[in-house]
Amino acid sequence: MITLERVTKIYPGSKVPAVDNVELQVPEGEICVLIGSSGCGKTTLMRMMNRLIPITSGTIRIGDKDITGMDVIELRRSIGYAIQQIGLFPHMTVLDNIATVPKLLGWDKPRIERRVDELLELVNLDPGVFRSRFPRELSGGQAQRIGVARAMAADPPVMLMDEPFGAIDPINREVLQDEFLKIQAKLKKTIVFVTHDIHEAVKMGEKIALLDAGRLIQYGTPEDLLTRPKNRFVKDFVGADRALKRLDLLKVKDAMRVNPVHCFDNDPGEKVLEQMIENDLNYLLVTDRESKLKGYVNLVDLRGHNGEVGDVVHPMRITVTTDRNLKEALSKMLTYDIGIVVAVDEDGRLAGVLNTRTLFSVVGETYDERGGRWGKIPANGSIL
Amino acid sequence: MKSDHSSTSGGRFWMIIGLLVAFSAGAYFQSLGFFEFAADNPDEIWDLLLQHIRLVLISSAISISLGVPMGILLTRGFMRRYREWILNLLGICQTVPSLAVIAIAMTYIGIGPKTAIFALVIYGLLPIIRNSVAGLAGIDPVIIDAGRGMGMTPAQLLFRVELPNAMYIILTGIRTSTVINVGTAAMSFLVGGGGLGDLIFTGIAMVDPGIMLAGAVPTATLAIVMNWAFGRLEKSIISPGLVYSSN
Numbered sequence: 162m163i164t165l166e167r168v169t170k171i172y173p174g175s176k177v178p179a180v181d182n183v184e185l186q187v188p189e190g191e192i193c194v195l196i197g198s199s200g201c202g203k204t205t206l207m208r209m210m211n212r213l214i215p216i217t218s219g220t221i222r223i224g225d226k227d228i229t230g231m232d233v234i235e236l237r238r239s240i241g242y243a244i245q246q247i248g249l250f251p252h253m254t255v256l257d258n259i260a261t262v263p264k265l266l267g268w269d270k271p272r273i274e275r276r277v278d279e280l281l282e283l284v285n286l287d288p289g290v291f292r293s294r295f296p297r298e299l300s301g302g303q304a305q306r307i308g309v310a311r312a313m314a315a316d317p318p319v320m321l322m323d324e325p326f327g328a329i330d331p332i333n334r335e336v337l338q339d340e341f342l343k344i345q346a347k348l349k350k351t352i353v354f355v356t357h358d359i360h361e362a363v364k365m366g367e368k369i370a371l372l373d374a375g376r377l378i379q380y381g382t383p384e385d386l387l388t389r390p391k392n393r394f395v396k397d398f399v400g401a402d403r404a405l406k407r408l409d410l411l412k413v414k415d416a417m418r419v420n421p422v423h424c425f426d427n428d429p430g431e432k433v434l435e436q437m438i439e440n441d442l443n444y445l446l447v448t449d450r451e452s453k454l455k456g457y458v459n460l461v462d463l464r465g466h467n468g469e470v471g472d473v474v475h476p477m478r479i480t481v482t483t484d485r486n487l488k489e490a491l492s493k494m495l496t497y498d499i500g501i502v503v504a505v506d507e508d509g510r511l512a513g514v515l516n517t518r519t520l521f522s523v524v525g526e527t528y529d530e531r532g533g534r535w536g537k538i539p540a541n542g543s544i545l
Numbered sequence: 546m547k548s549d550h551s552s553t554s555g556g557r558f559w560m561i562i563g564l565l566v567a568f569s570a571g572a573y574f575q576s577l578g579f580f581e582f583a584a585d586n587p588d589e590i591w592d593l594l595l596q597h598i599r600l601v602l603i604s605s606a607i608s609i610s611l612g613v614p615m616g617i618l619l620t621r622g623f624m625r626r627y628r629e630w631i632l633n634l635l636g637i638c639q640t641v642p643s644l645a646v647i648a649i650a651m652t653y654i655g656i657g658p659k660t661a662i663f664a665l666v667i668y669g670l671l672p673i674i675r676n677s678v679a680g681l682a683g684i685d686p687v688i689i690d691a692g693r694g695m696g697m698t699p700a701q702l703l704f705r706v707e708l709p710n711a712m713y714i715i716l717t718g719i720r721t722s723t724v725i726n727v728g729t730a731a732m733s734f735l736v737g738g739g740g741l742g743d744l745i746f747t748g749i750a751m752v753d754p755g756i757m758l759a760g761a762v763p764t765a766t767l768a769i770v771m772n773w774a775f776g777r778l779e780k781s782i783i784s785p786g787l788v789y790s791s792n
Contacts, residue, residue, distance in 0.1 A: 237696030248691030252709045252784035295786030
């Protein structure tokens with residue numbers, strides 16, 4: 162856990178504090194995103210945590226130790242450090258770069274080599290190929306991966322990351338963010354993550370700290386910032402499309418209708434047809450007995466069919482998995498012009514369906530400009 | 546593969562040109578009496594050459610061991626304010642001709658190899674200091690920040706990150722200084738420092754191209770060999786990860 166108490170930084174010769182009385186707590190094993198426009202003090206605040214910038218007043222504690230009392234070299238070696246421009250040492254191979262902190266800590270050679278290979282695999286790079294490369298032989302995305310691997314080399318419980326994915330193209334950035342979240346889910350580091358990109362903040366952060374002119378404006382979960390912005394500034398910062406940003410935040414499984422109507426592929430066709438007509442269904446999802454999604458059937462196929470439903474099933478080409486976010490699901494629905502999409506789990510088992518109505522109701526649930534839930538206002542908008 | 550082939554055939558071409566030049570130079574020197582003198586006095590030339598090499602090695606070694614640390618010092622935080630000032634001062638000193646430096650040194654220290662070495666050290670210092678400063682100050686501040694952030698001590702940062710990255714430019718300064726030094730060392734004869742200048746200046750005074758060349762040719766050869774040796778040294782010292790070193 163990282164605890165900041167009344168942390169202030171005033172640069173010499175300046176009257177205005179760069180960081181002003183910041184008070185916050187980063188819980189163990191969570192990612193805390195510091196966000197704000199440039200010059201808001203987010204990077205200064207982060208760099209005070211490993212004392213690259215001296216603190217003017219206030220205390221920062223990591224665990225229960227006040228960092229001002231610690232040996233600065235020891236402190237920094239116990240904190241992972243990754244920056245936007247990566248800062249790989251150009252004269253060292255990837256192996257030596259990743260091994261920087263382990264070497265400083267005096268690990269023996271076999272242990273270092275094992276650790277480097279392990280880390281390269283963790284960041285999805287083949288150790289055999291990359292171990293002996295030099296930084297100039299790496300692409301931007303590869304270099305970023307190495308930068309993150311280097312920060313994690315000595316397995317520090319705390320990591321500071323200053324826009325670690327800032328310098329790469331949007332597509333690769335998404336990939337790296339996803340990979341990093343997967344790694345973090347396993348390793349559970351306490352991470353302070355600086356960014357100016359609200360999308361990244363919402364995606365990466367379990368907590369978001371919004372800063373402006375050195376002051377902490379709002380600190381809370383992404384959900385808090387998007388749905389309960391404290392003031393005008395937060396509202397403007399998260400943007401007028403903050404309802405849309407919740408699409409990033411929510412997963413398909415949060416919005417889907419679970420256990421949708423379906424039949425099994427070895428059900429008799431005639432009976433299913435009967436039921437469909439009775440319940441006024443035009444089509445019906447089909448799974449096998451292990452609830453694996455097979456596809457769908459419609460009325461026309463079943464009319465006059467005497468065998469099992471499985472014989473006439475249409476495969477379902479467009480599905481979403483339950484752990485994807487709603488933005489992807491909505492984008493799929495818009496791309497293929499469908500009002501409903503079927504959600505499956507990783508093994509292809511039917512999990513639920515997502516339609517525009519459930520999607521909108523979930524996104525709009527806790528957030529409404531007019532102060533209430535959509536349903537309470539009469540259709541013409543007048544209250545009386 | 547293709548470029549390898551073309552470079553060896555290019556090398557062969559220049560080898561042939563070089564041999565032709567050497568042959569015609571030899572024929573020309575022959576006509577001036579160079580080989581006669583050299584054949585008659587091999588021991589004298591050899592002794593003077595060794596003296597010359599000693600002058601160069603001692604003065605360069607001192608220049609390097611003073612210049613590199615001074616360059617390092619000038620790039621440390623507390624000295625950064627004075628850096629421009631000191632570099633400008635050294636630049637002005639460098640405009641003083643080498644002969645004048647030797648003359649001034651002589652008025653204080655007297656004559657002998659010591660004076661020569663003192664003057665050579667002073668004269669060889671600037672390229673080394675200037676390049677050390679340029680090399681160290683030119684390092685991307687991001688990698689220094691990364692090193693500091695990961696918990697390197699200032700000394701570790703200097704030896705593991707800063708010097709290896711600045712080494713190419715520092716070595717270029719040392720190379721320039723040493724090669725110039727080989728030429729300037731010829732002047733040390735004027736203050737009784739010995740070296741191949743002995744033959745060069747005697748040859749000029751006696752209007753005997755044979756004697757003059759007996760000093761000039763080994764001097765020039767020494768400069769070329771030094772330059773080549775430093776080229777080899779660069780290749781073996783500088784990390785292949787630094788792009789400008791890989792030719």
